[in-house]
Amino acid sequence: MDINSREHAKQQDEQDPLRHFRRQFIIPSQADLARKTLKHDTNHHNQNEESTYLCGNSLGLQPAHTRTYLERYLDTWASKGVYGHFKPIDDSNLAPWMNVDDDVVEDMAKIVGAKSSEVAIMQTLTMNLHLMMLAFFKPTKQRWKIILEGKAFPSDHYAVESQLRHHGLDVDESMILIEPPSKDNPILSTEHILSIIDEHASETALLLLPGVQFYTGQLFDMNSITAYAQSKGITVGWDLAHAVGNVPLQLHDWNVDFAVWCTYKYMNCGPGSIGGCFVHERHGRVSPRAVGADGEDPAEYRPRMAGWWGSSKSSRFAMTNRFEPIPGAAGFQISNPSVADITSVRASLDVFKQTSMEELRQKSLKLTQYLEDLLAGLTLEQENGSGACFSTITPADPAQRGAQLSVLLKPGLLDSVMDSLEEDGVVVDERRPDVIRIAPAPLYNSFMDVFNFVRAFRQACEKATAISKPQGHSAMVNTGKENKGWSEVK
Ligand SMILES: Cc1ncc(COP(=O)(O)O)c(C=O)c1O
Known part of the structure; x- marks a missing residue:
């Protein structure tokens, strides 16, 4: 079957074993997006035409049951007040607030490939980055970079x-700063990264890289890079904002020192929601207090910024001013976490736990490949006309990318293309001056979403090119060389 046909997309969706997950999310309708007011009808599964939402790399969609979970949290607060901290409630699946953070770490640990004790749900991404650097970046005269x-x-x-x-x-x-060897290609090969590490190895204290690069969508070889840098005595931290919930991770086995992430992209926990932190178990150890002649020695542990929530539960309300870190990542927590946020995390993880990152990755590879194939067909078509409007900057090797493809438009086309896509109910995001990021999220996006995007993008390119040519002719329209499969879109 012609991959450019609607039937092909439909067939792929029918064969997708994860297709039922889409129903567990609220897909904004085109009318919802166009309206300048909020909708007061909470039945979001309406009859209006769904938008094509390919923006989970920026803000993931709302799981359908998040509202119920949040209402349950509000009901608990309203009816139990401070008892909500301690007393379990028979008809609620949410843990007493004292334990909400513990309640989510096990499921989050599965997503990042860690032991539960190596994960803490706390603060926000940049804040966690600071906290981790305060614990792990210890510059000396020999190593300070x-x-x-x-x-x-x-x-x-x-x-x-x-x-x-x-x-x-x-x-x-x-x-x-690691810059790409060529200005024309923003991709950083592993060899290039390792060569920069080599250049500065003896003076470097810390290497900080993203699991998936936000602009290009490049997925780094975290395992090899971590091992190499550590072999040179460098501590390694990863920003997983664009990797978590997108690609399988094995943070424990890769021996990563620390990692941080947010939960509002592929994790679908809502804008600005609470972040996550990984601390390898070897850094989270707390030695027992030794009792010596002068009384108890203080426990030994990695120095960190401390707060009461990182102290052992038995000490939290003892008010002794004696910090006793919880062993593991939990001992790096500072404040009591926002229960509203963690309730959203719970709701999201209850969707993720119905599948696995490996299953999601299988679908993601197909979905993003389909997007790449359709874009390649469109490039060919445009090259046969007045020339291609865009090129894809994300690596073509599926092992070097997650869900996202980044498309570099010819200068001057971005505003017009984005306007046209919005008019057609297509949501992707832009990185000025010329990049569009398209991210089919395997949990809720379909092959039909990808088909609809490429159809709208084709028209958007034609329109933008016509506008940028004052004579008003889009050569693509005039050549008569369009791919047969796209004929229905004209
Ligand atoms: C790669 C990356 N790092 C850091 C941040 C900042 O996150 P936050 O505002 O949650 O600190 C973002 C936000 O999108 C991001 O994409």
């Missing part, structure tokens, strides 16, 4: 820069 990528997400760049200043270090000589 931090290596990160030149195109790191700005928050990571600011965090590293401010940590260096905090230690009184010269930023220009302490912050090593």
Whole structure:
């Protein structure tokens, strides 16, 4: 069957063993997106035409039962007040607030490939990055540099820069930015990363990289890079904002020192929702207090920024001012977590736990390949006309990418293309000046979503090209060389 046909997309959806998950999410309708007011009818599964939402790399969609979970939390607060902290409730699946963070770590640990004791749900991504650097970045006269990528997400760049200043270090000589060897290709090969590590190895204290690069969608070889940097005596941390819930991870087995992530992208926990933190078990150990002649010695553990929530539960309400860290990542917590946030995390994990990251990855590989194939067909068609409007900058090798493909448009087309997509009820995101990121999330996106996107994108490119050519002719329209399968879209 012609892969450009609607029937092909339909057939792929029918054969998709994970297709039922879509019903567990609220897909905004096109009318919802266009409306300037909120809808007051809470029945979101309406008859209106669904939008094509391919933006889970930015903000994941709302699981259908999140509202019920949040209402349950509000009911508990309303009817139990402070008792909600301690007393289990027979008809609620939510843990007493004292234990809400413990309640989610086991399921989150499965998603990042960690032991439960290595994961804490706490704070937010950049905050966790700071907390981890305060615990793991210990510059000395011999080792004081931090290596990160030149195109790191700005928050990571600011965090590293401010940590260096905090230690009184010269930023220009302490912050090593990995730039791509060629300006025309933003991809950072593993060999290139390792060569930069080699160049600075003896002076570097910390390597910080993203699991999946936010702009290009490149998935890094976390296992090899971690092992190599550690073999040179460098501590390794990963920002997993775009990797968690997107690709399978094995943080424990890869021996990663620490990792941080957010939960609002592929994890679908809502905007600004609470973050996650991984601390390898070897860094979370707390030695028992030794009792010596002068009384008890303090427990030994990795120094960190401390708060009462990281202290053992028995000590939390004892008010002794004696910090006794919980062994593992939980001992790095600071404050009592937002229960509203963790309730959203619980709701999301209750969807994830019905499948596995391996199953999701299988679907994701097919879905993103389908997107790539349709885009390749469109490029060919455009090349036969007035020339291609775009190129794909994400690696073509499926092992080097997650769900997202990033498309680089010819200069000057972005605004028009984005406007047209919005008019057609297609949601993707832009990175100025010229990049569009398209992320089919395997939990809720369908092959039909991908088909609809490429159909709308084709028209958007035609329109944008016509606008950018004042004579008003889009050569693509005039050549008569369109792929047969796309004829229905004209
Ligand atoms: C790669 C990356 N790092 C850091 C951040 C900042 O996250 P937060 O605002 O939750 O600290 C983001 C946000 O999208 C991100 O994509």
